[in-house]
Amino acid sequence: MTINIDSVADQSRPADQPVLEIDHLKVTFATDGGDVYAVKDVSLDVRSGEVLAIVGESGSGKTVTAKTILGLLPETATSGGAVLINGNNVISVSAAKLRQIRGRDVAMVFQEPSTALNPVFTVGWQIAEGIRAHAGGAGGKRVSARDAKARAIEALRKVGIPDPEHRVNYYPHQFSGGQKQRVVIAAALALNPGLIVADEPTTALDVTVQAEILELLRDLRDKYGTSIVLITHNMGVVADLADRVVVMYQGDVVEEAPVRVLFAEPKQDYTKKLLAAVPHLGRNSASEGLRERAHQGSPVLVEATNLTIEYPGRLGTPAFKAVDGVSFTVSPGEVFGLVGESGSGKTTIGRAIAGLNRTTGGSLKVLGYEMLNLKERTFKPLRKDIGFVFQDPAASFNPQLTIGDCVAEPMIIHTNPSPAQARKRVAELLESVQLPASYAQRYPHELSGGQRQRASLARALILNPRLLIADEPTSALDVSVQAKVLELFKEIQAEFGFAALFISHDLAVVDILSQWVGVLYKGKLVEQGIGSQVMGAPQHDYTKRLIASLPVPDPDEQARRREAHRALLAQ
Amino acid sequence: MGTTVLEPRKKSLLDRLPVSSHIRQSVGLQRTMLLIGVVLCAVFVVAAIFAPVLAPYGYSQISDDAGSFPAQAEPGGKHLMGTTVGGYDVLSRMIWGSQTAMAVIVAAVLMSIFLGVFLGLVSGYFGGWLDRVLVVIADAIYAFPTLLVAIVMSIAINKGQSGFWGGILACGFAITAVFVPQYFRVIRAETIRLKAEPFVESAQVVGASSTRIIRRHIFANATRTLPLIFTLNASEAILTLAGLGFLGFGIEPSSAAEWGFDLNKAMSDASSGIWWTGVFPGLAIVLTVVGLTLVGESINDLNDPRLRGRKAAGAKGAPGPSTAAANAAIAADVRGL
Numbered sequence: 001m002t003i004n005i006d007s008v009a010d011q012s013r014p015a016d017q018p019v020l021e022i023d024h025l026k027v028t029f030a031t032d033g034g035d036v037y038a039v040k041d042v043s044l045d046v047r048s049g050e051v052l053a054i055v056g057e058s059g060s061g062k063t064v065t066a067k068t069i070l071g072l073l074p075e076t077a078t079s080g081g082a083v084l085i086n087g088n089n090v091i092s093v094s095a096a097k098l099r100q101i102r103g104r105d106v107a108m109v110f111q112e113p114s115t116a117l118n119p120v121f122t123v124g125w126q127i128a129e130g131i132r133a134h135a136g137g138a139g140g141k142r143v144s145a146r147d148a149k150a151r152a153i154e155a156l157r158k159v160g161i162p163d164p165e166h167r168v169n170y171y172p173h174q175f176s177g178g179q180k181q182r183v184v185i186a187a188a189l190a191l192n193p194g195l196i197v198a199d200e201p202t203t204a205l206d207v208t209v210q211a212e213i214l215e216l217l218r219d220l221r222d223k224y225g226t227s228i229v230l231i232t233h234n235m236g237v238v239a240d241l242a243d244r245v246v247v248m249y250q251g252d253v254v255e256e257a258p259v260r261v262l263f264a265e266p267k268q269d270y271t272k273k274l275l276a277a278v279p280h281l282g283r284n285s286a287s288e289g290l291r292e293r294a295h296q297g298s299p300v301l302v303e304a305t306n307l308t309i310e311y312p313g314r315l316g317t318p319a320f321k322a323v324d325g326v327s328f329t330v331s332p333g334e335v336f337g338l339v340g341e342s343g344s345g346k347t348t349i350g351r352a353i354a355g356l357n358r359t360t361g362g363s364l365k366v367l368g369y370e371m372l373n374l375k376e377r378t379f380k381p382l383r384k385d386i387g388f389v390f391q392d393p394a395a396s397f398n399p400q401l402t403i404g405d406c407v408a409e410p411m412i413i414h415t416n417p418s419p420a421q422a423r424k425r426v427a428e429l430l431e432s433v434q435l436p437a438s439y440a441q442r443y444p445h446e447l448s449g450g451q452r453q454r455a456s457l458a459r460a461l462i463l464n465p466r467l468l469i470a471d472e473p474t475s476a477l478d479v480s481v482q483a484k485v486l487e488l489f490k491e492i493q494a495e496f497g498f499a500a501l502f503i504s505h506d507l508a509v510v511d512i513l514s515q516w517v518g519v520l521y522k523g524k525l526v527e528q529g530i531g532s533q534v535m536g537a538p539q540h541d542y543t544k545r546l547i548a549s550l551p552v553p554d555p556d557e558q559a560r561r562r563e564a565h566r567a568l569l570a571q
Numbered sequence: 572m573g574t575t576v577l578e579p580r581k582k583s584l585l586d587r588l589p590v591s592s593h594i595r596q597s598v599g600l601q602r603t604m605l606l607i608g609v610v611l612c613a614v615f616v617v618a619a620i621f622a623p624v625l626a627p628y629g630y631s632q633i634s635d636d637a638g639s640f641p642a643q644a645e646p647g648g649k650h651l652m653g654t655t656v657g658g659y660d661v662l663s664r665m666i667w668g669s670q671t672a673m674a675v676i677v678a679a680v681l682m683s684i685f686l687g688v689f690l691g692l693v694s695g696y697f698g699g700w701l702d703r704v705l706v707v708i709a710d711a712i713y714a715f716p717t718l719l720v721a722i723v724m725s726i727a728i729n730k731g732q733s734g735f736w737g738g739i740l741a742c743g744f745a746i747t748a749v750f751v752p753q754y755f756r757v758i759r760a761e762t763i764r765l766k767a768e769p770f771v772e773s774a775q776v777v778g779a780s781s782t783r784i785i786r787r788h789i790f791a792n793a794t795r796t797l798p799l800i801f802t803l804n805a806s807e808a809i810l811t812l813a814g815l816g817f818l819g820f821g822i823e824p825s826s827a828a829e830w831g832f833d834l835n836k837a838m839s840d841a842s843s844g845i846w847w848t849g850v851f852p853g854l855a856i857v858l859t860v861v862g863l864t865l866v867g868e869s870i871n872d873l874n875d876p877r878l879r880g881r882k883a884a885g886a887k888g889a890p891g892p893s894t895a896a897a898n899a900a901i902a903a904d905v906r907g908l
Binding site: 032356388390392399401409 | 792
């Protein structure tokens, strides 16, 4: 080791000078539909050792701003203004100079760790790649492979990967999602940049893993004085990590304030609306004041007893148990909330009830029909009593058909109406999901995400089903849109009185809608009970951990919760 | 079933047709390439349709009122592109040849599209043993050289030689056999992808029958790449037809004009300094194939938002610096062919 790792970071930098200064940044994209002004006029600065969060909904220009900091914009973009990193203007410097700045002065952490790492190289190689790319040029010494590896091990140790000497030779697929994100952060840290740009670093991760990554980012700031630009749409993450917040809307900065001030007294209307829309665990609970399970007494709609669903393994590997001995019931008029992280089997259960997956063991009775020996022909008459709302509103409509045709489809299949009847019923339904009836003639791509999800709800309800399965219906939507869709769902459920199985990874969302909540963990139903009781006083260890790791959109409360979470993990 | 509940709002026909919509959204070099291709194809189609009007003589005509045509006459005078050893007028046979080529393209591509799309949809949607068998057969056909399969088919259908329609159908069937696996594969892959899309699942959840799902939800979405494969395959069909003719498995000169056959007969002329019998049919083949390929490749590029060129933001109407030079290079290329 001839090169001191820290020498690069210790470039003398006056304490008060900002690490990053963005001055009147403008970014324009050329598209088929004409020029799009993604960023209109953004000015901000980041000081040393500070975490600046840029929040905004999709289309606000936050990711484009982040990409400009590293000069990663596509060819179709033109940018104006200045982005100064240690005195270099990223927008106007040469490609060679830009390459020097990247990695040494500023590094990036991407949203999806699985795609940010190259699957055919070891993680050590990928971390060392940056180190070796920056040595050598401009008269510097080349770094030998062994030195580079030693520094990669050092970087992995910094981000808390256990046994880094050994695991430096692992390939990305040998790590879990959270560990992969740690590796990405290690690669960003390899050259000790003064600034890290993290674009939605925890969005692709589960809540419990998200808490660990946030902890790691906080450590980096505290121990090494790294400045972080955190791009996110999650107000809980902002409250947990940020020192200062910039709120963006449609390419402009709406408000800039220290985190406590912003959450306590937002000044702009947009910020107020945004904060009000964020679901907050424990507020606005559907099961407020409930003592025992409601809607009991009538025959149940769905009854699972020791339900097991296996996916066949490859040759020589055992079958994978996605759902393992789960028992629950859904009664008429009840909203059953199913919560779990990715891979917990929650979606599989929902799909099995709709007959999209086959069950392999136990018993699952849907409207009295035993799904274990499902025959499409005999199950078809029951399908008109089941509605299904899919996660991604963009993909759940046939792009070639109009909204009217899509919404009318269940009706055409089951009741064979005249076109006039169908049109009338579609208009009624669109009305009740608060869409203008004229939208029936539009194509799906002409609607926004929230509008499409309403239309999706209309399609699911057109035959007045007794049971509705909603699989993560709001997780692809922005918070303000999500709030409206949830409100609508609640109203319509009260009006139509159908039973619903509401599947989500978001505890706060489930709490708003469901009276009865089940928590899934690795295919097992570890806990079920009245919503407010499960959220307020969880019994099972996993539920406790899950609820403790959920960041709430309130900096002071979140600081307390963080301490509680640490204490829980220390036990 | 399948009724349109509400009249959809549609864009004007011109904006939805494959090629014209592409011309509208293209700029710079991509537009030039597409336009060159469209012009070449248009010339080909016009020649094929109006061959009886355009050609000075019939394809098998070797004499007129003034007596027999001279053999191997140089271009000029009555015969603008000269005559062949048999006394055929080269220009006339070149124009009539486009009609044969067109008929073969239509026959072959239509047959292979219908068969390929149908098999692809069924195989991709239902899967199972049928899918496996069809994929193995398609792979087996892939393993043979195109021309070899075409020759075998041509011999099997009518012993290698025949008249106009017999010859066209023989070529058509031969080319169909070669191209069906391509359509089959593309449509099958698309169908398998679409089968997992939420909108297909949502149709399954509401209880739509398989026929309805395939017809209404998968068909229109799976066949959007067809114009592209169509243009690329059309050019390959011409080459296969010319290859068959060149090898002597084509159509008799008395039944139809065929570029590949003429090329074959021109082989012995080449060594004795008679260039016009070979160059003109050859040029016809090259220009038609270039035209079809340019259209196909341009559509391919324009369909992909990452490859599609756009006007630079802000700078309106200012073409990229390299466009003019590149255009000149393309023009030179085309001339060079």
